[in-house]
Amino acid sequence: MLDSADFSLLGSTDPALNRVLSSIASICADIKDRIAGAAHVGELGLAGQDNVQGEAQKALDVIANDLFVESLLAHPDVAGLASEEMDDALWAEHDGGELLVVFDPLDGSSNIDVNVSVGSIFSILRVPANSTHDAAAFLQRGRDQLAAGYAVYGPATQLVLSTGSGTVGFSWHTGQQKFAPVTSQYRLSQAANEYAINASNQRYWDAPIQQYIADCNLGETGPRGKNFNMRWVASMVAEIHRILTRGGVFLYPHDSRMPEGHGKLRLLYEANPMAMLIEQAGGDSSTGIQKIMDIEPTALHQRVPVITGACEEVTKVESMYRQGS
Numbered sequence: 131m132l133d134s135a136d137f138s139l140l141g142s143t144d145p146a147l148n149r150v151l152s153s154i155a156s157i158c159a160d161i162k163d164r165i166a167g168a169a170h171v172g173e174l175g176l177a178g179q180d181n182v183q184g185e186a187q188k189a190l191d192v193i194a195n196d197l198f199v200e201s202l203l204a205h206p207d208v209a210g211l212a213s214e215e216m217d218d219a220l221w222a223e224h225d226g227g228e229l230l231v232v233f234d235p236l237d238g239s240s241n242i243d244v245n246v247s248v249g250s251i252f253s254i255l256r257v258p259a260n261s262t263h264d265a266a267a268f269l270q271r272g273r274d275q276l277a278a279g280y281a282v283y284g285p286a287t288q289l290v291l292s293t294g295s296g297t298v299g300f301s302w303h304t305g306q307q308k309f310a311p312v313t314s315q316y317r318l319s320q321a322a323n324e325y326a327i328n329a330s331n332q333r334y335w336d337a338p339i340q341q342y343i344a345d346c347n348l349g350e351t352g353p354r355g356k357n358f359n360m361r362w363v364a365s366m367v368a369e370i371h372r373i374l375t376r377g378g379v380f381l382y383p384h385d386s387r388m389p390e391g392h393g394k395l396r397l398l399y400e401a402n403p404m405a406m407l408i409e410q411a412g413g414d415s416s417t418g419i420q421k422i423m424d425i426e427p428t429a430l431h432q433r434v435p436v437i438t439g440a441c442e443e444v445t446k447v448e449s450m451y452r453q454g455s
C-alpha cells in the first residue's frame with residue numbers, strides 16, 4: 131500500500147518498520163470503506179458494550195479494532211499489540227516479530243453517527259531487549275517511538291506519518307487505489323491565532339489554563355495583542371490535522387475532576403503519537419508541566435494532560451504553570 135518512493139519521502143530505511151506501516155495503511159483503507167458503508171449495513175450506533183475506559187463502544191470501534199488485530203497479529207514483523215479498545219496487550223503466536231503497535235482504532239467515534247471526521251491513531255515501538263512479553267514492554271517514552279501516524283476519515287481520507295525525519299502527508303487516491311503523497315513536510319508556524327479546547331469544562335480548569343484562555347479571548351485588547359479564533363471538533367485527529375495544516379494549539383488540560391497530573395487523553399496511543407507528529411513538524415507538546423514525550427509511562431491506558439501545537443503557545447502555557455498562573 132505504501133511504496134519505496136513513499137518511504138524515501140519519509141526518510142524511513144527500516145524494512146520491518148516499512149512493512150508494518152504499509153500494512154497499517156491498508157487497514158486504514160479498509161476502515162475508510164467500512165465507515166463509508168456503515169449506514170447501509172446497520173454498523174452505525176452502539177455496540178452494546180463498554181471498553182476498558184468505561185466508554186460505550188460504537189459498532190465501528192469494534193470493527194476497526196478487529197481489522198487492526200486480524201491484520202497485525204499475524205504480521206511476521208509484529209510481536210505485540212495494545213489498543214484503547216482492549217484491556218490487555220495481545221502477543222503474536224509466531225516468533226521473530228521485533229515491533230509493537232499501540233493504537234486507538236477509531237478516535238472521536240462519538241462523531242461517527244453525525245458524519246464528522248474521525249480517525250485512527252498509531253504508534254510503533256521496538257520490543258525491548260529481554261522483554262518478557264507483558265504490558266511493561268509497551269511502557270516506553272514517546273521519545274522512543276520508531277514511528278507515529280494517524281488516518282483522518284473526512285471529506286478525504288488522509289494518512290499522516292513520521293518515522294523521525296519530519297511529518298509527511300498522504301491522501302487516498304481513488305484512481306490509483308492507494309495513499310499518494312500530498313505534503314512532503316508539514317511545517318508548523320511558531321505563532322498561532324487559533325486554539326482548540328472544550329470550553330464547557332472552563333470551571334474545572336487549572337488557574338493557568340483559565341488565565342491563558344481568558345487572555346486569548348481578550349484578543350488584541352488584551353495581553354496577547356492579537357485576536358484568536360476557536361475550534362472544537364471533539365475528534366483529536368481532526369484537530370491535530372487542522373493544526374498541522376494551518377497552525378494553532380490544542381488543549382485537553384488537567385481539570386479538578388481528575389487525579390493530580392492526569393488528563394482525559396491516553397498517553398501511549400493518543401498523546402505520544404500526536405506529540406511525535408507535531409514535534410517533527412516544528413511544534414511542541416507538553417502537559418503544561420512536562421514534555422509529553424519525556425513522560426515515563428506507568429500504565430497501558432494512562433491518561434495525561436495535553437497541550438500541543440505552536441511552540442509559542444505551548445511555551446506560554448508552560449510559563450503560566452510555572453508562575454502558578
Ligand code: P6P
Pocket residue numbers: 237238239240328364365366367382394395
Ligand atoms: P470531549 C474523543 O473521545 C477524544 O478522545 C479525542 O479525540 C477528543 O479530542 C476528546 O476525546 C473529546 O473530548 O470532552 O470534548 O468529548
